[in-house]
Amino acid sequence: MQFTFRLVTILLLPIFLLVPSCGEEVNPNYAEExxxxxxxxxxxxxxxxxxxxxxFSPPVAxxxxxxxxIAGYxxxxxxSxxxxxxxxxxxxxxxxPTPPQDAxxxxxxxxxAAQHKVGKQLIFSEEKLETFFAELMADVKKIGVPKEVITNSINYGNAVADHIIAWSDGDLYKQTRTFPKYSITSDPSKWQPTPPDYMDGIEPSWAKVRPFTLTSPDQFTPAPPTPYSAEENSAWNEGVQIVYNALKVEDEAERAERIAIAKFWDCNPYVSHHVGHAMFATKKIxxxxxxxxIAAIASRVAEADFATAVEAYAKVAMAxxxxxxxxWDEKYRSNLVRPETYIQENVxxxxxxxxxxPPFPEHxxxxxxxxxxxxxxxxxxxGDDLSYADDSEVEYDLPVRNYTSFLQASEEAAISRLYGGIHYLPAITEGLIQGEQVGNHLLTTLGGKAVVSKK
Incomplete structure (x- = not known):
């Protein structure tokens, strides 16, 4: 997919290309670069x-x-x-906004520019993005892009960004900042804050935030969790034992692999460590x-062009x-107790x-x-057979893992929650179903075809 520069004022073409501003060196191939x-x-x-x-918490991120x-797209x-x-x-x-016809x-x-400005609007450390953008633009200038093109392009990107920012203000996110916190109950089947920080439930009103393609937050309501029961031989306690014994395997290689999978897909943005009276935190993606x-990795492996890479980011982020x-609609409907709470109190x-x-309900x-x-x-x-090496966690001191498809990676990410001891099996299996429904609905709503996973 090729993009060209829109040169509307044809009579000025020789001026743009042949008469750069004083001291400016224009690269005739800058559009390709x-x-x-x-x-x-x-x-x-x-x-x-x-x-x-x-x-930022996972939903807010x-x-x-x-x-x-979406702004970049x-x-x-x-x-195009x-x-x-x-x-x-x-x-x-x-x-x-329509691009100016004379630029x-x-x-x-x-x-x-659009992606940068919207991102800067939604985070806290604006100066970090501002410094980066200045460095990136310095690299753009080194290519030999005419100053006027840089200015026009950034101005239009900013106009699109302003349009997206105004749109984002209507999604009820800001209002949910003032909504009530999760109320803890004495019901043993319901979620309670967990060690070590016993934090409040994160984003209990997230289902009220406007989606992109879902018709309602409960459009794809999953099957409910296993009915809670204190009976020893109940289906509930059978599920508890699966979590309790997930790492109790005789094969040491298998156990090591399960631990590696759990750690690789942990992706907890704030892990709290307590040593005596000291406390420190580890930050991760x-x-x-x-x-x-992974979208970036896939783009590079597939040698995707600029447009395909931008489309991938937009669709992945919307999904x-x-x-x-x-x-989150289901989490705060079922409000299910986490394995850690139940096992420590009953097993x-x-x-x-x-x-x-993580500090929110289980299912x-x-x-x-x-x-x-x-x-x-x-x-x-x-495609369903793109092999890639996932190095997303290398900067967090975890080794590369290899996958033969995105669906395989998603299945490993899901089962990692069992190995990590933070989810019962139904939350994982129903979560995969729910995610597949959400992803396919996004594709079909945007005019594409549903993906049939290989079971």
Whole structure:
């Protein structure tokens, strides 16, 4: 998919190309060089680094990725005959501003500017993104892009960003900041805060945030969790034992592999460590951040062009955002107790999960839902047999893991929650189903075809 620069004022063409501003060296091939998707990958990765630094919860991080990625997509689509706008396909999104007819614009550069500005609006550490963007623009200038093109492109990207920011203000996110906290009850089947920090339930009103393509947060309501029962031989306690014994396997290699899988897919943005009277935290990417990085990896492996890479980010981010809404709707409906709470009170007071339990109810598994939704979207774009090496966790001192498909990776991400001791099996299996439904609904709503997973 090729993009060209829109040169509307034909009579001025010789001036733009042959008479650069004083001291400016224009590269006649700058249009091809600025179309390298690595520029966009760098901008998205910097946003991920700031999201990690600022410690956003998984649902909030998903929202940041979604609006910033849509902004980049819409700015790029304005200059494309092939990449259609999302306006109308997302029913509540109005068309982006029309590009000025008398300006030479690099729509790739406009996409970067739009993605950057929306991302900066939604995070805390604005200066980190501002510094990065200045460095990125310095690299753009080194290519020999005319100053006027840079200015025009950034201006148009900013106009699209302002349009997306205004749209985002209507999704009820800001209002949910003032909604009531989760109320703890004495019902033993209901979620209670977990060690070590016993934090309040995160985002109990997230289902009220506006989705992109879902008709309602409960559109894909999963099967309910196993009925709670204190009876020793109940289905509930059978499920508890599966969690309790997940790492109690005789084969040491198998046990080591399960631990490796659990740690690789942990993706907990804030892990609290307590040593005596001291406390410190470890920051990591969220589940959505991990899949955004997989989108970058897939783009590079597939040698995708700029447009395909931008489309992948937008669709993956929208899928994760809708997935979090659907998942959180169920989480705070069933309000199910976590394995850590139940096992310590009823089975083994000394048991602890391998992973730190996240601060929200159990059913369904958020990582299972989001991983499957993102995998469905990436499968649609890049196929069901793209092999890749996932190095997303290398910077967090975890080794690369290899996959033969996105669906395989999503299944491993899901089962990691059992190995980590933080989810019962039904939350995982139903989470995969829910995520697949969300991902396919997004594809069909945007005009594509559903992906049939290989069971």
């Amino acid at each position: 600025i179309a390298d998707p690595e520029f966009y990958h760098r901008s998205v990765k910097q946003l991920t680094d700031v999201i990690v630094h600022d410690i 998903g929202r940041i990725y979604a609006y910033s990625s 819409e700015a790029l689509a304005a200059g 005959d092939d990449l259609g706008s999302l306006a109308g396909r997302i029913t509540h999104l109005a068309p982006a 030479t614009i690099s729509y790739e550069l406009a996409a970067i 969220t589940p959505g951040g991990h899949w955004i990085n 994760m955002h809708d997935g979090f809404i659907a998942c 083994d007071e000394d048991w602890a999960p391998l992973l730190q339990t 369904t598994s958020g990582h299972s839902v989001v991983s499957r939704a993102c995998a469905i979207v990436l499968t649609d774009l890049y």
